[in-house]
Amino acid sequence: MLPFENLVRIDRGLRQPAYQQIASALQKHIRQGTIAPGLLLPGTREMARVLSVHRKTIIAAYDELAAQGWLEVEPKRGFRVTPGLPEVQVNRPGDPAFGPATFSTGFYRLEPEIPPIPVPAQAGPYRLAIDDGHPDPRLAPVELLLREYRSRFRRNRHVVRPLENGAAGAARLRETLSAFLAQTRGLQAAAANIMITHGAQMAIFLAARMLLRPGDVVLVGEPGYYVANQLFEELGASVVRVPVDDTGIDTRTVADICRKEAVRALYIVPHHHHPTTVTLSPERRMKLLALAREYDFAIIEDDYDFDFHYSSAPYLPLAASGGQDRVIYIGSFGKALTTTIRIGFMVAAADLIVQAAACRRLVELRGDTQMEEALAVLIENGTMARHLKKVNKIYRERRDLLCRLLEEQLGHVIRFSKPDGGMAVWTRFEPAFPLAAISDAVARKGLFMHKGTLFDSPGQSYHAIRFGFASLNEQELREAVSLIRQACDSLQMP
Amino acid sequence: MLPFENLVRIDRGLRQPAYQQIASALQKHIRQGTIAPGLLLPGTREMARVLSVHRKTIIAAYDELAAQGWLEVEPKRGFRVTPGLPEVQVNRPGDPAFGPATFSTGFYRLEPEIPPIPVPAQAGPYRLAIDDGHPDPRLAPVELLLREYRSRFRRNRHVVRPLENGAAGAARLRETLSAFLAQTRGLQAAAANIMITHGAQMAIFLAARMLLRPGDVVLVGEPGYYVANQLFEELGASVVRVPVDDTGIDTRTVADICRKEAVRALYIVPHHHHPTTVTLSPERRMKLLALAREYDFAIIEDDYDFDFHYSSAPYLPLAASGGQDRVIYIGSFGKALTTTIRIGFMVAAADLIVQAAACRRLVELRGDTQMEEALAVLIENGTMARHLKKVNKIYRERRDLLCRLLEEQLGHVIRFSKPDGGMAVWTRFEPAFPLAAISDAVARKGLFMHKGTLFDSPGQSYHAIRFGFASLNEQELREAVSLIRQACDSLQMP
Numbered sequence: 001m002l003p004f005e006n007l008v009r010i011d012r013g014l015r016q017p018a019y020q021q022i023a024s025a026l027q028k029h030i031r032q033g034t035i036a037p038g039l040l041l042p043g044t045r046e047m048a049r050v051l052s053v054h055r056k057t058i059i060a061a062y063d064e065l066a067a068q069g070w071l072e073v074e075p076k077r078g079f080r081v082t083p084g085l086p087e088v089q090v091n092r093p094g095d096p097a098f099g100p101a102t103f104s105t106g107f108y109r110l111e112p113e114i115p116p117i118p119v120p121a122q123a124g125p126y127r128l129a130i131d132d133g134h135p136d137p138r139l140a141p142v143e144l145l146l147r148e149y150r151s152r153f154r155r156n157r158h159v160v161r162p163l164e165n166g167a168a169g170a171a172r173l174r175e176t177l178s179a180f181l182a183q184t185r186g187l188q189a190a191a192a193n194i195m196i197t198h199g200a201q202m203a204i205f206l207a208a209r210m211l212l213r214p215g216d217v218v219l220v221g222e223p224g225y226y227v228a229n230q231l232f233e234e235l236g237a238s239v240v241r242v243p244v245d246d247t248g249i250d251t252r253t254v255a256d257i258c259r260k261e262a263v264r265a266l267y268i269v270p271h272h273h274h275p276t277t278v279t280l281s282p283e284r285r286m287k288l289l290a291l292a293r294e295y296d297f298a299i300i301e302d303d304y305d306f307d308f309h310y311s312s313a314p315y316l317p318l319a320a321s322g323g324q325d326r327v328i329y330i331g332s333f334g335k336a337l338t339t340t341i342r343i344g345f346m347v348a349a350a351d352l353i354v355q356a357a358a359c360r361r362l363v364e365l366r367g368d369t370q371m372e373e374a375l376a377v378l379i380e381n382g383t384m385a386r387h388l389k390k391v392n393k394i395y396r397e398r399r400d401l402l403c404r405l406l407e408e409q410l411g412h413v414i415r416f417s418k419p420d421g422g423m424a425v426w427t428r429f430e431p432a433f434p435l436a437a438i439s440d441a442v443a444r445k446g447l448f449m450h451k452g453t454l455f456d457s458p459g460q461s462y463h464a465i466r467f468g469f470a471s472l473n474e475q476e477l478r479e480a481v482s483l484i485r486q487a488c489d490s491l492q493m494p
Numbered sequence: 495m496l497p498f499e500n501l502v503r504i505d506r507g508l509r510q511p512a513y514q515q516i517a518s519a520l521q522k523h524i525r526q527g528t529i530a531p532g533l534l535l536p537g538t539r540e541m542a543r544v545l546s547v548h549r550k551t552i553i554a555a556y557d558e559l560a561a562q563g564w565l566e567v568e569p570k571r572g573f574r575v576t577p578g579l580p581e582v583q584v585n586r587p588g589d590p591a592f593g594p595a596t597f598s599t600g601f602y603r604l605e606p607e608i609p610p611i612p613v614p615a616q617a618g619p620y621r622l623a624i625d626d627g628h629p630d631p632r633l634a635p636v637e638l639l640l641r642e643y644r645s646r647f648r649r650n651r652h653v654v655r656p657l658e659n660g661a662a663g664a665a666r667l668r669e670t671l672s673a674f675l676a677q678t679r680g681l682q683a684a685a686a687n688i689m690i691t692h693g694a695q696m697a698i699f700l701a702a703r704m705l706l707r708p709g710d711v712v713l714v715g716e717p718g719y720y721v722a723n724q725l726f727e728e729l730g731a732s733v734v735r736v737p738v739d740d741t742g743i744d745t746r747t748v749a750d751i752c753r754k755e756a757v758r759a760l761y762i763v764p765h766h767h768h769p770t771t772v773t774l775s776p777e778r779r780m781k782l783l784a785l786a787r788e789y790d791f792a793i794i795e796d797d798y799d800f801d802f803h804y805s806s807a808p809y810l811p812l813a814a815s816g817g818q819d820r821v822i823y824i825g826s827f828g829k830a831l832t833t834t835i836r837i838g839f840m841v842a843a844a845d846l847i848v849q850a851a852a853c854r855r856l857v858e859l860r861g862d863t864q865m866e867e868a869l870a871v872l873i874e875n876g877t878m879a880r881h882l883k884k885v886n887k888i889y890r891e892r893r894d895l896l897c898r899l900l901e902e903q904l905g906h907v908i909r910f911s912k913p914d915g916g917m918a919v920w921t922r923f924e925p926a927f928p929l930a931a932i933s934d935a936v937a938r939k940g941l942f943m944h945k946g947t948l949f950d951s952p953g954q955s956y957h958a959i960r961f962g963f964a965s966l967n968e969q970e971l972r973e974a975v976s977l978i979r980q981a982c983d984s985l986q987m988p
Contacts, residue, residue, distance in 0.1 A: 001677070001678070002677070002678065002679070002680055003679075003807035003808050003809070003810070004807075005807045006776070006807050006808070006809050006810070007680075007810070029680070032816065033680075033682045034680035034682075034810060034814055034815070035680065036676040036677070036680075036682060039676070039677065137647055138647070140647065142644065142647040143644065143647075146640055146643070146644055149640070150636065150637065150640055153631055153632070153634065153636040153637075153832070182530040182533070183495070183496065183530070183533065184495070184496065185496070185497075186496055186501075186523070186527075186528035186529065186530075188527045188528075188530060198692060198858045199858050199859055201855075201856075201857065201858050201859045202857060202858045205856060205857045205858070227855065227856065227859070230856060231856040234853075234856055282500070313497035313498075313499045313500050314497050314500070315497070315500050316497070316500070316501070316528060320528055321528070322526065338647070338864075340860075340862045340863055340864045340865070341862060342858065342859070342860075342861075342862065359728075361695075361721065362695075362699060362721065362724060362725040362728055363695065363696060363699045363857060364692045364693050364695050364696045364699070364836065364858075365693055365695045365721070365836070366834075366836075367836075368834045368835060368836065369834055370832075370834045371834070
């Protein structure tokens with residue numbers, strides 16, 4: 001309920017009777033839109049109590065306003081502000097109440113301004129969506145996670161660890177990860193080297209925030225992860241793109257650039273490069289570490305895909321191969337759980353973690369430390385390991401099925417190569433088949449699909465999408481591919 | 495399990511027998527610390543399968559390493575890497591594995607560097623904590639929220655709304671808030687004016703990021719919310735402190751400053767100013783809006799406490815009183831739920847929301863849109879309104895109890911005034927009772943309490959804490975106050 005005692009002031013000193021003072025005060029607020037059209041006013045008894053006047057006074061005020069058309073009586077419910085009054089200053093349906101910002105100085109825009117993601121004409125909701133590599137939330141151990149989570153609230157006396165609600169994350173999860181990282185990827189990190197973040201993206205943000213200042217050079221793969229590139233540019237860094245081939249980022253080009261200019265940092269996705277899904281070879285990993293030492297730059301190693309391998313075993317992180325002094329290692333549990341339960345982590349020098357936590361506090365104070373503790377339990381009791389084993393098998397089958405379907409039904413339309421792991425297939429379309437048109441066509445059939453421009457960069461158009469297979473079951477994959485096939489066929493009609 | 499197939503390469507061409515190649519490869523990784531001390535190696539069968547050699551070969555390799563002391567046999571479990579080998583390069587217990595950052599250029603530090611929060615000697619965990627104004631998670635409708643949340647995963651086919659996983663938050667919650675804000679505080683905002691954030695702090699960050707550039711002047715209350723001040727300084731803004739008295743920030747001083755220099759933004763907490771808990775008077779609200787227009791600055795209105803009033807009704811936000819063109823309004827559900835389920839919101843001009851969402855995407859992609867939808871359901875079905883009514887009654891009782899206890903037991907030690915609402919009492923200690931010593935003393939009894947320096951600013955020491963009462967029940971409040979009393983008494987002993 002609105003705080004009417006503050007909206008309506010009755011001055012006993014005035015000649016004007018109280019009911020009129022109330023009526024005109026309410027009318028003023030209805031005009032201004034502070035009392036919204038269609039709003040049901042409090043009952044006369046309630047309003048009389050709130051304004052501490054006699055109920056008859058309220059009835060008189062309401063009747064007065066009803067007579068003037070400001071209120072309408074709703075049988076059995078009471079008085080409602082008449083909807084659609086022309087005099088009322090509120091938003092017409094559709095257009096935002098606030099309109100555009102009118103600070104005459106304007107607010108600062110992001111520079112360079114971030115282009116909106118082009119979306120199909122159709123607004124959705126969709127029956128199906130081709131994401132660029134999300135896990136299937138239907139397979140995630142959400143029930144087990146939430147059971148642990150809820151038990152933390154059921155306790156009569158909640159656990160008190162004020163020092164632990166730190167921006168670096170729940171102490172228990174940091175300890176647990178210390179062991180988990182050693183067992184899974186040979187990474188020796190103490191809890192003090194580990195920070196829990198709100199998804200891997202926040203770890204990338206904090207690493208970039210710590211490393212980059214306007215004008216600094218950061219090397220990225222081309223094609224590459226557009227969100228990271230936008231972030232680096234937004235921080236004022238100069239983003240230099242290095243070609244990515246079948247074994248990852250081209251180290252020879254990296255060396256050439258280092259000889260020419262001072263490089264501050266290198267951003268890589270060593271397992272299943274985003275978007276092309278190639279794996280960085282061990283030789284190149286060693287080469288990059290050597291270059292980082294020789295030319296004194298930092299490596300941001302975004303290894304969010306480490307846990308998902310189907311045709312081969314993963315390689316150890318650069319951070320594990322003696323690169324601890326140079327590398328900020330980033331991982332995520334988002335792919336193991338869901339894209340909405342966002343828990344990522346950063347592994348780095350202890351003093352850098354302290355700074356990153358201080359910086360994180362300014363952005364969002366802290367994460368959901370209770371959820372972080374619940375996740376720690378799932379890792380400790382082996383649930384996470386079992387889950388990863390299970391979904392690796394299922395996602396492998398989905399990858400194989402999708403690749404077979406693409407082969408059979410879209411062989412003449414696309415080019416792709418089967419990824420060793422991860423959750424998406426880098427799918428390039430032949431120019432004869434415009435992705436924008438295909439996207440619109442399948443949208444009308446209830447399938448969301450990107451328009452293929454996400455990964456374009458200055459002077460480079462890939463006409464490609466990352467075809468996420470992990471979140472779609474067999475039937476959904478078949479439907480998605482056949483809808484695309486139909487769209488392509490209809491495009492070829494004379 | 496570690497990816498041993500990539501750690502151990504067997505070269506059939508070599509003279510050296512396979513078991514020796516395996517043994518030396520494993521030894522190398524144990525030395526480097528990639529295979530951690532104490533780690534249980536895979537069984538001989540499993541390892542033979544992984545490396546595709548005969549099991550006898552693995553047994554020979556393990557025996558060799560055991561003979562050299564690298565491994566030790568654990569009956570019934572297998573071979574374990576010997577802990578505490580001097581030659582192994584890993585962290586000694588206690589010190590972080592990575593040590594300090596050794597980038598010779600170093601990484602950039604936050605400037606000004608953010609001081610760590612001073613904490614008691616005692617490390618915790620604590621039986622009790624005096625927070626600076628948190629809700630009681632034991633009262634939160636977490637069960638109902640999580641029921642809605644879980645139901646979203648149980649569905650065989652998850653809802654597909656790719657366009658909605660936007661950084662601006664779940665569309666359903668934005669729509670629901672549009673109505674909720676009109677009904678509770680007379681704020682007319684369309685969904686396009688509303689962005690869901692990860693806690694109110696992220697809304698403050700985004701607003702500041704949009705408004706402030708290095709050198710810009712931002713006005714804040716003194717004493718004030720130190721995290722916001724640190725954020726503004728970190729963004730390079732020049733923070734100018736304006737005295738706060740019993741009716742809020744001193745508008746005369748604001749006017750004086752505006753006459754002298756260009757002011758870019760003003761940050762206020764209109765209900766229960768942080769830390770002093772005073773409420774900004776309606777007259778001053780109008781004055782601030784007038785000044786904002788006259789001198790062309792923006793107002794960041796952090797109204798996180800709007801929903802918690804005990805002795806009086808809340809005033810309408812500046813954003814509702816015709817200030818829509820000048821004000822960025824910030825609210826939160828963190829206080830209504832728990833401090834860990836962090837859902838806040840920002841209300842502003844539509845084009846500013848678009849920019850803020852683009853900026854948020856670079857920091858953390860998106861929030862937990864499923865949790866946001868679950869919260870929307872609780873607001874729509876009236877659970878939230880009932881919950882707020884319930885806790886307002888309980889928190890009022892706790893406030894009254896705490897104030898009585900402070901009066902009775904610490905009257906000679908502290909000064910405070912009873913807050914109209916919110917979750918904390920601004921409690922200033924007499925110089926004769928050093929807070930640092932009291933904090934350490936109660937910590938030894940299991941009570942966490944800040945050292946009273948959080949709100950100090952250059953040249954200003956308040957020797958005060960915000961005594962959070964909402965998260966402590968009657969018994970806990972009594973215990974906390976009596977522990978402080980005991981500490982004070984012992985300090986006075988000759």
